[in-house]
Amino acid sequence: MARRRYTKAEKATVVIAAELSTAAAASQATGVPESTVRYWLDNPKYAELRVKTREEAAAGFSVLMYMAQERLRELIPTMEPRDLTILLGVSAEKSQLLGGGPTSRTETRSLSDDFDDDEKQRLRDWIDALPATVGVPSSDPA
Numbered sequence: 001m002a003r004r005r006y007t008k009a010e011k012a013t014v015v016i017a018a019e020l021s022t023a024a025a026a027s028q029a030t031g032v033p034e035s036t037v038r039y040w041l042d043n044p045k046y047a048e049l050r051v052k053t054r055e056e057a058a059a060g061f062s063v064l065m066y067m068a069q070e071r072l073r074e075l076i077p078t079m080e081p082r083d084l085t086i087l088l089g090v091s092a093e094k095s096q097l098l099g100g101g102p103t104s105r106t107e108t109r110s111l112s113d114d115f116d117d118d119e120k121q122r123l124r125d126w127i128d129a130l131p132a133t134v135g136v137p138s139s140d141p142a
Contacts, residue, residue: 019053
């Protein structure tokens with residue numbers, strides 16, 4: 001079977017589509033094999049096009065975000081409390097993300113963090129009084 005030849009414009013169109021979505025989605029939309037799409041995405045020849053596409057997409061999304069914010073400001077007086085709560089949560093999260101702030105919180109705590117000194121000592125004494133195990137426990141479930 002003869003190999004399909006693609007024009008530069010076709011290749012650029014597929015690379016842009018893949019950059020804005022995924023290689024699989026671009027393949028499905030254009031009919032170009034996914035392996036070919038991935039090869040083009042990895043090709044340094046298209047690096048500048050990928051960067052330009054990302055920058056233009058980001059700029060376009062900024063415009064859309066501004067327009068959506070303006071429209072939401074108009075709609076806020078008519079919104080249901082449930083919808084306002086969702087809007088507040090999403091807005092706060094996106095503001096943190098775009099501003100470089102934290103978007104998640106991780107907390108590590110010890111079981112004994114809230115124990116006073118006496119409780120900690122009694123726990124140590126109790127653990128010390130436990131019988132020692134003989135040998136290493138088997139990892140064999142049988």
